[in-house]
Amino acid sequence: MSFGQDDALIVLDLQRDFCAGGALAIAGADKIAPKINQLIDEATAAGAMVVASRDWHPKGHVSFAARGGPWPEHCVAGSEGAKFHAQLCLPDNALIVTKGADLDKDQYSVFDETGLVEQLHGRGTRRVFLCGLALDVCVRASALQAVQAGFETHVMLSATRPITQAGGEATIREMTNAGIVVEHGDPDDTTAGCA
Numbered sequence: 591m592s593f594g595q596d597d598a599l600i601v602l603d604l605q606r607d608f609c610a611g612g613a614l615a616i617a618g619a620d621k622i623a624p625k626i627n628q629l630i631d632e633a634t635a636a637g638a639m640v641v642a643s644r645d646w647h648p649k650g651h652v653s654f655a656a657r658g659g660p661w662p663e664h665c666v667a668g669s670e671g672a673k674f675h676a677q678l679c680l681p682d683n684a685l686i687v688t689k690g691a692d693l694d695k696d697q698y699s700v701f702d703e704t705g706l707v708e709q710l711h712g713r714g715t716r717r718v719f720l721c722g723l724a725l726d727v728c729v730r731a732s733a734l735q736a737v738q739a740g741f742e743t744h745v746m747l748s749a750t751r752p753i754t755q756a757g758g759e760a761t762i763r764e765m766t767n768a769g770i771v772v773e774h775g776d777p778d779d780t781t782a783g784c785a
């Protein structure tokens with residue numbers, strides 16, 4: 591697999607609340623940061639677009655348990671937990687997409703009324719490569735919507751983690767059935783730090 595100018599690498603929600611010590615920590619989340627940095631380096635060198643999404647909720651968001659939602663309070667806008675993982679090395683020209691910022695609406699997919707589909711189509715993007723968190727929630731929703739939007743869609747399995755093992759396995763089957771290319775890669779093929 592190698593990137594080209596018509597590709598976009600999309601890093602989903604690699605934020606502190608989803609990593610060790612965070613409000614909604616996902617097992618193994620910290621381990622994918624070096625792998626994602628490696629993908630970013632490869633994408634940047636090839637002239638591909640780099641996109642990073644962030645969950646960015648107001649206090650009292652509809653997805654929080656206090657309002658009957660499925661999740662504990664997490665990624666409150668401007669909080670420490672909403673910051674990107676400390677090791678994530680984004681290029682200066684990365685496009686940051688904010689989602690979940692409306693009090694009464696959640697957005698699992700980075701393409702859900704964010705304008706990203708139109709931006710990528712406008713740029714002539716043909717293929718999208720997804721990584722980040724979590725495989726069975728936001729990566730899943732984004733990948734399924736990417737296919738619907740007409741992109742050749744790849745998911746980098748060694749650079750994502752599910753909230754539950756069973757959820758991850760079901761997601762891989764669902765994505766494969768939807769025509770998404772699941773790239774297995776080498777989970778130990780990592781480098782540390784920023785280039």
Ligand SMILES: [Zn+2]
Nearest residue numbers: 645653665690
């Ligand atoms: Zn959220």
